[in-house]
Amino acid sequence: MLTRPDVPATAMEGPGHRGLNLEEPLLFEVGHVDATGVDLPKPPAVNDRLGKFARKSSLDLAGLSEPETMRHYVRLSRQNYAIDMNTYPLGSCTMKHNPRLNEKIARLPGFGDIHPLQPLNTVPGALEMMEQLGSWLMQLTGMNAISLSPKAGAHGELCGLMAIKAALRARGQAEQRTVVLAPASAHGTNPATAALLGFKVETIPARPDGTVDPADVKAKLGPEVAAIMLTNPNTCGLFERDIVAIAEVVHAAGAYFYCDGANLNAILGRAKPGALGVDAMHINLHKTLSTPHGGGGPGSGPVVLSDALARFAPTPFLKLEDNRPILVEDVSQAGIGEEPFGRLTAFHGQMGMWVRALTYLLSHGVDGVRQASEDAVLNANYVRARLSDLMTQPFGDKPCMHEVLFDDRFLEGTGATTLDIAKALIDEGYHPMTVYFPLVVHGAMLIEPTESESKESLDLFIDAMRRIIGRIKDGGGAALKEAPLHAPRRRLDETRAAREPKLRWKPAAA
């Protein structure tokens, strides 16, 4: 075994524990197929009805007793970075505080222990909860219809583009309008979603100031264009200042405007997307509304829809009858003026996330939501102001929204790269910012502090950045290639992982 140069060889003997850093083998290396942390009663004796399909081979999966299970996962958890530990300035991801009240409420039996197919008259509180969340989101966005069911942001994009396709079909133009426009700075999900539905994606350029010019959009518009997908505020951290004019030219050309709402945390309670000409926009509850990221989900991506698209909303959807929310589950149950394009998921959507999001909204209140957006923007601009003397910004030093974008021009000739800064931040006790995204900016570093950070914690982060850059400018760039040295692992060999994929554990050959 190779050892870290700064670690005496003796410290790495045995299982590799060192102080509070405890190494943990794979479950399959410590567990046993007969070990269990669940005491189950003996199954009642019956004549089985499994026919010839009863499992004959034993199920070779390791188990652990409860104390061993606790140690296994607690040790592993300690190899993770988390919002609850320190600043998580991951641009485009809105890593804000996840209130624990949300978790408590989601676990109430009246929300957590109800079945999606119970008779609807046994779950009026669930429908009412959905109606309240929908109402909050429509009022905050200035839109009149909402589809709650999409399971994440990309699923929301799918919902929006499917509604657009359905609207084009209703107009008899689906065959003709096959192009979706998106800027090169778009999230990868935008072109991936459009392509999934058979649209051809064409790129619209950005102006030198980092925003989209309505004239450039107009030049790309034609009878073949179905929609534009635009993120606002955009992925460069800027508000698309000509967005109303863009929406106007898009609508004049008979196309629709899909807004990627990933960056809504900058403007919630400050700006109404509904007044910007948006036809569809998803809201990432796991970003803007504080539902936890959980190491990669679950998310939830409700979509608000304009009057032009509302009637195509998928099932299930809520409507009010005698002021009571009614759930329409099947296309065949749609009423007059309702033409659902289909269904995106079994059941209703991410109830657990909706409960958390409504709890967040009620806690903040409409005033708190607005204050949160303002603080998020304030924090990003504070980081910008305090780093702008050392770092370079692709579009000049000007106010940003809730995230600030730097490029790597200031690293020219130092031998250090954006990646080195990211890894050096790890040694300083921080999760890196988003790096190399958006693609339109060389060596991009996208910093989104969120409103959850105090001034003191921002100052500490800024100090860490200044120390790292100071070291680089003093000729210490090469040393950063070794970073991180103080994390549970050093840099990992991703080439090896991809060339010889090992995607599951297998017992060592005897």
Added chain:
Amino acid sequence: MRYLPHSEADRQAMLAAIGVSSIDALFADVPAAARFDQLPDLPMTQGEIEVERHMKALAGRNLSAESATAFFLGAGAYRHHVPASVDHLIQRSEFLTSYTPYQPEISQGTLQTLFEFQTQVATLTGMDVANGGMYDGSTATAEAVLMARRITKRSKSILSGGLHPQYRAVVETIEDMSAGSMVALPPDPNGTEDIIAQIDNETAAVVVQSPSFYGQLIDLKPIAEACHKAGALLVAVFTEVVSLGALESPGSQGADIVVGEGQSLGNPLTFGGPYVGLMATRNEFVRQLPGRLCGETVDAAGRRGFVLTLATREQHIRRDKATSNICTSSGLCALAFSIHMTLLGGTGLTRLAATNHARAVQLADALAAVPGIEVVNDIFFNEFTIRVPGDAAALVNRLTERGIVAGLPVSRLEPTRPELANLIIIAATELNGDAERERLIAGLRKVL
């Protein structure tokens, strides 16, 4: 507001450092027409006491499964016992409040648990490789159909009449919107359809659920053989993952892609979501898998470590040529699944499955003894369909008035099929004891 750390003095000091006089200056690019002149008429900041009161009042209006007198509803979401340690562990800050593990040096916890999850899912399904999870079983099924289309370069899929109707609707929507073509066989409560006759040399995917929506166990082997003869792929679907503890794996029966719902392990009912989709396939198709994949490698000091790999399949790199648009998936639900599976172990899952099956057999026998009720399925796992005299939905409603959630009247999901209007799908798990069964039977005898 308790979640916002700044004092007013902090804000002023920061505005001064930025060099602007007010926060409005930072929002100058927002067009006047889109600004809120006054805030919408919504509640203002509230403390935990008020919020909790509000939300508890809503929750209190719902009949929870645990408060029902008897609860036998399944049909794609199942009420199981989840060990207390599962919920404790997934609420560890380091799991709950971390992002997707794009920085592997400080994400080994999430990555190793993903690797273990992939191993568990691949083993359970009898496949070579599994991904890190999808949104749920229904969207995983739609992704499997798209994957089969990419692999076979054909566009037609055939859906069994035993597929969950809402899974069918999800596939139908994707196929309709993405220029696929789909044949959905009529509902097949007792598994007598001849799906093999439908397979031709334009077929990309044949989608078969076993145990079926109606509970019937389906013989996948001959279907797999017919698929392979025609150059098509068999997509095997399950909604009850516990069944894999009692049944031969879909992989051993010849399935090419296996997808299913993982909710039963580790995840509460929560009115339908969030859940976790399971997806596994053969090695040869791994580059067409959607979603995240975690792989083993070494770090610069030679120690074993894990990274997200084969990422060129994914949207953040491949953009319009990605295998799927999926980004955020179901990480924490996958973790809950994996912890529960670890607590059970292979032998424990087998025992859990045996208990589920035994409870269902006892229930089926007891129901068959009730005059007027017919059990439709001969072989099943923990769920089966009964035929009742008269309208099933009305019967279920009459039982609900007695606090009994008897099962799913099929008409709820098949409202346009009058021939199914007297069917109820009933599931039993380890949580349904003798007394609960007797309450259901007694209730039925009263309302029939």
Added chain:
Amino acid sequence: MTTRYTKDSEWIRTEGDEAVIGISDYAQGQLGDIVFVELPEVGKTLAKGDVAAVVESVKAASEVYAPAAGEVIAVNTSIKDDPSAVNRGAEGDGWFVRIKLKNPADIDSLMDAEAYGAFVAAH
């Protein structure tokens, strides 16, 4: 034998009415460690500009476009088994496909080594 380069950094070397296609040494350097290549089936007909192959590093995937039209008559299976061969010899052992040229004049408009070198230097 004539070798020509495209602006997308493919190279094509003609041998009579056949030609070999690969990616330039500059292109492999830009991609970094190559981890996977996808090759077409032998017998496939390619128009000029069609996607002939895909080459992937850990963080990027690029299409390899056919610099000239023709029918695929051979593919380099050794780079499928060991993609690092493209890093070691992009313009030699790391070739991708061999085609039977449909229209040898296709390559006339492409750059020679010197022009390509200047093109790369300018970008």
